[in-house]
Amino acid sequence: MLIDALLRARLRQLPEVERESARWRTLGERLDELEGALADLRVHGTMDAELAAALALPHLPETRLAVAEAADSFRVIASRFTRTTVNIGVSGAARMGKSTLLQSVSGLDDNQIPTGHGIPVTAVRSRIFHSPAVRRAELEMHSPESFLTEVISPLHVALGLASAPRTIAEFGRWVYPEALPETRDRLLLTRLREVHGALESYEPLLTGGVKTVPLEQVRRFVAYPTHEEITEGAGR
Structure with missing residues (x-):
């Protein structure tokens, strides 16, 4: 090999x-x-x-x-x-084949390292360790406090917005401006509005700590919704 x-x-x-x-x-x-x-x-x-x-x-x-x-x-x-392993870091722009490369190296599939076409797929950073005996996924879950501090507050700072929300309930009530002109700030604001609009779907997951799940269930925690899921959600 x-x-x-x-x-x-x-x-x-x-x-x-x-x-x-x-x-x-x-x-x-x-x-x-x-x-x-x-x-x-x-x-x-x-x-x-x-x-x-x-x-x-x-x-x-x-x-x-x-x-x-x-x-x-x-x-x-x-x-x-002296290690008996190698570490491989993969980073790059969207739609460049990062997940496909990792699938070929690791032997995992779309349930753990999702791929797709046309829209962003991978939503979080992942670390994959080889083990001949252990097959599981450990998810480091945000708490409400860490989510606001590490995700929402930096976006507020980058966009020059007023003080960031201090609680999840306050974040849910927050009113964000409409899209800005075609600049980096527009992309950040679009991202922030998407996170804000989807709050209901992930708020129950803001538990903090480490959550262990079977490998077959990883995708829903690490991937954006598929075209089909977006279409189904819009039809409800």
Whole structure:
């Protein structure tokens, strides 16, 4: 399998990464020793003030910091190279095939990683972990407070609107302006109005905590309504 080959190739590079990490750590230790030696010389009884001033290395603190950061970077890389898994992040504009790619990699289907045509589908960020034994979905649910703080309030700030609603009931009564001209603000306002208009459909889900559901039931929590669901809702 290609992923297994990638893991083996990554692990073969670990000794070189560890040697490089040790080299940067040693360099940091030598710089610490240098700074200590210079400090001792500057206060030595035989040292005059002019020579003591000349012993200063003005860029030494920045150099020590850069070396420490490099050593830490190699430590992190070494830690990653010992993992038996790979992490794949997928991000991009709508309708570019992100969900289709994840389906092909993970073996999941539209019930867990929804795809569709013509309208946005994926509504939330998802993290998918491979497990040969466990098949379940854990949903991190918004509470009313976190929903208002993390979703609604930033939209109010971005749009320059008056103070954001403090309760779900207040959000439900809020009156938002009509659509703006064709700008980024218009897109944000459209999004806010859609979230506001759909409040009744998701308010019971604002429970907070973690909710465990079967994989077959994930789609309704992570996807926007389909064309058919929108049409059915309009007909009611």
